[in-house]
Amino acid sequence: MTISSLPEKPRLGKAFLRQIIHAPWTWRIMLGYLAVMLILPVLAMLTKASAVGPAKFWQIATSPTALSAYDVTFTTSLIAAAFNGVFGTLIAWVLVREDFPLKRFIDASVDLPFALPTSVAGLTLATVYSQNGWLGSLAAPFGIKIAFTRIGVGVAMTFISLPFVIRTVQPVLAEMEQDIEEAAWCLGASPWQTFRHVIFPPLLPAILTGVALGFSRAVGEYGSTVIIASNTPFRDLIAPVLIFQRLEQYDYPGATVIGMVLLIISLVALIGINLLQAWARRYD
Amino acid sequence: MTSVDPFLTTAQVTSEKKPTKSKSWASIALVSIAIAYLALVLYIPALNVFMQAFSKGVGPFLANLTQPTFLHAIKLTVLMALICVPLNTVFGLCAAWAIARRRFPGRTFLLSIIDLPFSISPVVAGLMIVLVYGQQGWFGGWLQDHGIRVVFAFPAMVLASAFVSMPFVAREVIPVLEEAGADQEEAAKILGASDWQTFWRVTLPNIRWGLLYGLILTNARAMGEFGAVSVVSGNIAGKTQSLPLFVEEAYKQYEGEAAYSAAVLLALLAVVTLVLKEILERKTRIKDTE
Numbered sequence: 001m002t003i004s005s006l007p008e009k010p011r012l013g014k015a016f017l018r019q020i021i022h023a024p025w026t027w028r029i030m031l032g033y034l035a036v037m038l039i040l041p042v043l044a045m046l047t048k049a050s051a052v053g054p055a056k057f058w059q060i061a062t063s064p065t066a067l068s069a070y071d072v073t074f075t076t077s078l079i080a081a082a083f084n085g086v087f088g089t090l091i092a093w094v095l096v097r098e099d100f101p102l103k104r105f106i107d108a109s110v111d112l113p114f115a116l117p118t119s120v121a122g123l124t125l126a127t128v129y130s131q132n133g134w135l136g137s138l139a140a141p142f143g144i145k146i147a148f149t150r151i152g153v154g155v156a157m158t159f160i161s162l163p164f165v166i167r168t169v170q171p172v173l174a175e176m177e178q179d180i181e182e183a184a185w186c187l188g189a190s191p192w193q194t195f196r197h198v199i200f201p202p203l204l205p206a207i208l209t210g211v212a213l214g215f216s217r218a219v220g221e222y223g224s225t226v227i228i229a230s231n232t233p234f235r236d237l238i239a240p241v242l243i244f245q246r247l248e249q250y251d252y253p254g255a256t257v258i259g260m261v262l263l264i265i266s267l268v269a270l271i272g273i274n275l276l277q278a279w280a281r282r283y284d
Numbered sequence: 285m286t287s288v289d290p291f292l293t294t295a296q297v298t299s300e301k302k303p304t305k306s307k308s309w310a311s312i313a314l315v316s317i318a319i320a321y322l323a324l325v326l327y328i329p330a331l332n333v334f335m336q337a338f339s340k341g342v343g344p345f346l347a348n349l350t351q352p353t354f355l356h357a358i359k360l361t362v363l364m365a366l367i368c369v370p371l372n373t374v375f376g377l378c379a380a381w382a383i384a385r386r387r388f389p390g391r392t393f394l395l396s397i398i399d400l401p402f403s404i405s406p407v408v409a410g411l412m413i414v415l416v417y418g419q420q421g422w423f424g425g426w427l428q429d430h431g432i433r434v435v436f437a438f439p440a441m442v443l444a445s446a447f448v449s450m451p452f453v454a455r456e457v458i459p460v461l462e463e464a465g466a467d468q469e470e471a472a473k474i475l476g477a478s479d480w481q482t483f484w485r486v487t488l489p490n491i492r493w494g495l496l497y498g499l500i501l502t503n504a505r506a507m508g509e510f511g512a513v514s515v516v517s518g519n520i521a522g523k524t525q526s527l528p529l530f531v532e533e534a535y536k537q538y539e540g541e542a543a544y545s546a547a548v549l550l551a552l553l554a555v556v557t558l559v560l561k562e563i564l565e566r567k568t569r570i571k572d573t574e
Contacts, residue, residue: 026378033375037447038400041412044422048415087321094318098311106319108562112326115554115561117508119528120547123535124329127336134328159325220405222511227532240407244515247411252420259408266403270396 042263049260052253060257065233066242070261073238076150077218080157085211088165089203095166096173110167113160118223125156126228148230153238156224161214168210172203172280205280212276216269220262330551336540337548348545353522357530357546360438361507364526368446368506369499376453376498380491383454384461395458401450409447410515413440436518441526444512449505453498460494461487497564504557508550 023031049057060066094100095107113121129136129146136146146152176199184194222240229236231245239262246255337345348354379398383391401409415421417434427434434440468490472482488495510528517524519533527546534543 024382026381029378030375030382033371033378034397037443037450038397041409041416041447042400044415045408045412087318090314091318091322094315098315100315106322108558109326110322111558111561112330112554115504115508115557116330117510117528117531117550117554119510119531120333120508120550120554121329123531123543123547124332124336126535127540128329128332134332135324155325159329162325216403220403220408220511222405222407222514223528223532227535240405240511243407243411247414247515252415255411256415259405259411262405262408266405266408270400270403274396 045256045259045263048252048256052257056253057257057260060254061261065237066239066258066261068234069237069239069242069258072150072153072236073219073240074265076154076238077157077161077215080154080218081161081211081215083158084161084165084214085207088162088210088214089169089207092166092169092173096170110163113162118160118221119227121159122156122224122227125159125224126152129155129228147228148236150229150236152228153225153236156228157218157221160221160224161218164214164217165207165210168206168213169203172206176202205276205282209273209276209280212269212273216266216273219269220266333544333547333551337544340541344541345545345548348542351542353525354530354542354546356522357525357527358549360441360525361527363438364442364445364513365503365506367442368449369502371446372450372502372506373453373495373499375450376455376457376502377495379454380457380461381487384458385466398454399451401447406444406448406509406511407515410444410512413443413447413512413516417443435516436520437524440516441513441524444516445506445509448509448512449502452501452505453495456494456498456501457491460491464490493564493568497561500557500560500564504553507553 052060091110095103095110126147128134129139129152131137131140131145131147133147139146144151146155180198181194184198189197220240221238222244225238226241226244229238229241231237231241233242239258243255243258243262246252246258383394383398404412414435416423417427417440418424419428419435421435423434432439434443464487468486469482472486477485507526508528510532513526514529514532517526517529519525519529521530521533525533527550531543531546531550534540534546
């Protein structure tokens with residue numbers, strides 16, 4: 001404990017090493033656990049990916065199957081996240097500003113996709129949205145197949161990323177002072193103008209953060225999507241399922257390269273989310 | 285959005301502050317859209333789990349419960365949680381203590397590292413574990429020479445679920461610890477309490493609800509993880525099949541009844557998790573308003 005209170009001066013590398021060696025045991029447990037559980041696996045993946053070699057890496061990463069898998073994964077995730085962006089904001093609004101029966105129950109139930117194991121979600125969505133399921137049978141007369149198509153993948157992604165926007169927008173909305181809205185209203189703004197110019201701007205960072213979180217969750221999702229999709233290449237095969245299939249064929253370089261692409265994208269998304277959150281703090 | 289009522293505050297909506305007629309029309313429309321969306325995405329699928337599991341009464345459900353592979357899956361799932369939860373709790377408490385009680389360069393960076401397992405796809409997490417401990421992996425040769433099976437066996441399943449549920453405790457405890465401040469701990473120290481005494485008598489009572497919340501979330505994720513565990517387990521029925529894997533396998537084998545019997549158990553776990561979460565949130569909220 002005493003080391004840390006010494007004034008920290010340059011020579012970062014050495015000072016850092018000394019800090020770790022003399023660190024209190026809580027630090028050592030934390031760093032040790034992180035090293036074994038997280039850093040080691042990430043490093044293993046980085047070295048295995050670099051061992052593939054740049055030419056082969058590029059060839060695997062841009063193979064037609066992989067490209068179509070990214071396309072399905074990212075477009076569908078984006079659509080699902082956008083859907084939740086719109087409806088999530090609406091639900092957050094309703095939960096904060098309106099009063100209706102069972103509100104508490106509905107508020108609590110929004111977190112269900114976080115708590116429900118993804119294979120259960122996939123199972124029930126595949127049943128409900130299949131052609132003779134409760135909801136799938138409603139779409140069937142219009143010639144729309146949901147389960148075992150890309151739409152089904154979208155439904156599963158919407159399900160698992162549902163809570164994000166609601167949970168990021170809710171606190172911002174609850175803390176928002178209503179004086180400004182009243183002022184806008186008194187000054188003759190229409191409800192739409194009030195929403196567009198007064199309520200929406202401070203909400204936007206929270207909405208975008210929620211959308212980005214949902215997107216990043218949907219991109220990585222495996223359990224629910226693998227069950228509801230037919231997993232046919234070029235149709236509804238998503239990148240995580242492709243990794244799994246490559247592994248099943250003992251194609252380790254193939255799995256590693258596509259895994260690397262997904263990892264890079266989730267890191268980019270993470271940085272984006274952090275920037276969005278920094279932007280949101282502007283309004284504090 | 286016509287529902288802006290100047291007199292409406294979020295916390296206390298009382299009957300005498302009812303919105304005017306034209307506003308309540310818009311309110312009803314908004315609430316209906318919200319509930320319809322939730323019903324399509326959430327409630328109907330959730331209800332379906334229970335309907336399918338008990339469609340032929342409790343009999344078939346109970347019969348499925350006694351299948352050996354099913355019982356083994358339950359045992360394995362509970363065992364995984366029993367190992368992962370304590371591990372991640374110790375880690376989470378240490379990390380929270382280290383991060384909340386000090387200011388140092390790279391603090392935010394460390395926080396993002398701890399959160400990393402949430403942004404990594406579960407399949408990629410599983411793949412990483414295979415690349416470390418699998419046959420082709422870093423330690424694969426050594427492990428094989430010593431006759432230790434990690435991948436396609438129970439140890440890797442534990443590693444995978446511990447990986448995906450790693451950040452929960454730290455995440456829930458850090459804000460509570462920051463808010464509680466170090467004053468009481470310092471007072472205890474000055475009065476002659478040892479580190480251990482300070483932790484048990486001062487810190488732990490302060491963070492207990494946050495910690496419990498983290499434990500519940502860790503447990504739910506460790507028991508329910510599918511993607512990462514599926515990659516590393518090999519999914520051998522009666523051997524390396526946890527309950528979520530059993531659900532998928534049974535569904536693929538067209539044993540819908542068995543799949544839903546397992547699914548309903550996991551759904552109940554989710555419901556219990558949410559109920560406990562709600563109770564804990566209410567507890568901390570009451571403490572805040574005191």
